[in-house]
Amino acid sequence: MNTARDFNPTVFAELKALLGERATTSTAIREHHGKDESYLPDAPPDAVVFPRSTEEVRDVVGICRRHRVPMIPYGAGTSLEGHVLAIRGGVCIDLSQMNQVLVVHEDDLDATVQAGVTREQLNEHIRHSGLFFPVDPGADATLGGMSATRASGTNAVRYGTMRENVLSLKVVLADGRIIQTAHRARKSAAGYDLTRLFVGSEGTLGIITEVTVRLYPMLEAMSAAVCAFDSVDGCTQTVIQTIQMGVPIARCDIVCEKTIDAINRYKKTSYRVAPTLFFEFHGSQASVIEQAETVQSIAKEHGGKDFVWATKPEERRQLWEARHQAYFACLQLRPGARAISTDVCVPISRLAECVRESVEDVKDFIVPVPLLGHVGDGNFHLVFLVDPAKPEETELAKQFNKRLVERALRMEGSCTGEHGIGVGKQDSLRREFGEDVIGVMRSIKRMFDPDNLMNPGKVVPE
């Protein structure tokens, strides 16, 4: 572990002169910023700074550049593949004090926020307007972090991921230039798509300081449904047909029987212990009724049982809360365990096959391995509950994960649907794309960051 004493005192003096108490080498704060929600070993930065403006970020970048010190942007620390770990030491740039909603354009359905604004904060801020920001990765992540990792979540099937929902970014580049990647127009054919280049770049090409996102109208009616199936195949066939019929489902998640069992124990519910789909429908009153009826009849054709349909807000909330709490419910399957979550995404036609092989593959793991996923996108997670005191369990999970990635790639899928690459998936990225594409990504990295100071050691294998 880097200690504060290793750190170039001139750098810290300059940061201190710039930010005063908002620059620190406190051990507690450094340690807090040296971990995320991954299984990877902690790696604290040498210092942590809390800028409040794009200009302050630029000045921090200037200091770090002059002294060749790595910079790691930090949002809410909820990433899952080691994105924020200071594996080469350096300065953690915590953007949480850049938490202003700068402007909301209700007529244009967009908002511009500082990078440290969280999605729940934004939704609270615009609640009165009848609009909402849909991307929901589970954690209350910052919009900057969500942009940087190309986050998505339960309702991407209807509203898209951060890729589709970021209109523009303000970014501080490694050389101190501040760029705005686009204007506010809904669409544009003007030049290279720099916005999409920074979405998903995980802080390796520049530091996102402002985000302009799309907003959506909160529709008149919402309803939810849950339905058990004999098999995962019944679930995926139901979803494929639902999408092919053009039913605009807002959410559509799958959990396996182990997850349902965990939910039943945790929430004292009594769902049938079987592969289960959770749905949410948004639309007019008439439309949500029609959507639910259509899905119910499709589900029935594919062996769906106990279709429960919740239209009252309280029932709907309870139903989706069961899904939202699934992760925590699973953690209770092995108290004290650390969760390692896998994350592959395959074409939906291959989902049942991929899940079947994967469930078979993990059946001998020391404890049950629950599965949950965003089935409309072909994205699912297996959650390994490992004893942190037994590194051989983590090793087993990593081996399973490696096979899972190979399986997904063989089925024309991706090694990550929404968690990103970080430190943990660089080998997977190489397997997914091959050396030529990795070479192109490496050239892009070098062009933006010739001294390799922007979150070094992340995304692109060196």
Place this chain on the structure above:
Amino acid sequence: MNTARDFNPTVFAELKALLGERATTSTAIREHHGKDESYLPDAPPDAVVFPRSTEEVRDVVGICRRHRVPMIPYGAGTSLEGHVLAIRGGVCIDLSQMNQVLVVHEDDLDATVQAGVTREQLNEHIRHSGLFFPVDPGADATLGGMSATRASGTNAVRYGTMRENVLSLKVVLADGRIIQTAHRARKSAAGYDLTRLFVGSEGTLGIITEVTVRLYPMLEAMSAAVCAFDSVDGCTQTVIQTIQMGVPIARCDIVCEKTIDAINRYKKTSYRVAPTLFFEFHGSQASVIEQAETVQSIAKEHGGKDFVWATKPEERRQLWEARHQAYFACLQLRPGARAISTDVCVPISRLAECVRESVEDVKDFIVPVPLLGHVGDGNFHLVFLVDPAKPEETELAKQFNKRLVERALRMEGSCTGEHGIGVGKQDSLRREFGEDVIGVMRSIKRMFDPDNLMNPGKVVPE
């Protein structure tokens, strides 16, 4: 004009050895490939080749690279800003013989095609499946060309542009590497978004040879409506409120009174001569009724008159044919004229203001300047009908266009919603983004194409 005789005979001999009769310096073919639908002067290439595979494209690129000869990819030649003009001479790579639909995955709602497949060809190919490809720029462009220019059109308001609808691309890079930018999974958080970097790059970073696109279900019901308003403001307020209410309109176009007048003359229709909205609704039977009723009542609040609603396929077709023929109808306002189409995109809240100022600005032009646009996206076109024999008219139109771009930028818009940059809008691109962003784009260009051979002189000002 370059003549065949200026062209390095070794290069042509090598192309000929590779492709036989599919490499030509025929004057007629070169001249045909030296023009697009823009107002810019013709610029024929020195030779034209017709590869049939990605490997042949790679070999053509290899020959051109060795001899430092520019390469210009060519699809259907329907671009509007000089994208395909061989302004530095070189070899035009016509992809129209790469016209195979390679695979359709009905369960996954995607298809992979060679770059020369046109959108109508793809839709014809998948007609039996109940699926369709929605992006519709008007012309029957190739999917490769549409990807390269980030095309959109009338139904982007619901289905998105090429940016949202390309899942993956196969690209031949300047150095001969062939890369696949992504797998077929619906979403991915794996590495830099190379797909989006090539979408809209206009052949300046590499040559797109295969395109994987999203498909959508053809919904049970479609209906259309048309409604006249006292003012453009009434139109935009109607659309803003329609979108805010979450009505999932599939198309929503505006035409001005001059355009309606042109349509009436051309199609012998009798629409009220006033700013007019055309709508299309897709959904279930019940949903399209509900959508149309909602829009009708919103339109009424904002001065909408003569709301006509067409549910029968024939009526619907006729109604939208009026809109689709608007461009040709306008051309009849001045027989023999050449059309120069502007193309800005602003936040929808500024659309009425931008249109009002622009209409005022063009009122003294020698002939009426009709307006049409994709109002749901804030994207509109003014069509200047100029006499090709009078260069001063083209000059006037260019001056108007310059002011129009300035106006759109002042309103946080973009200099192009869907036509792209090509040769014609490089100054506008610079005004839109400023030198720092242009510098970044230039670095990207240099990284991919250090010898400046890939469609040189396009997109990024040199």
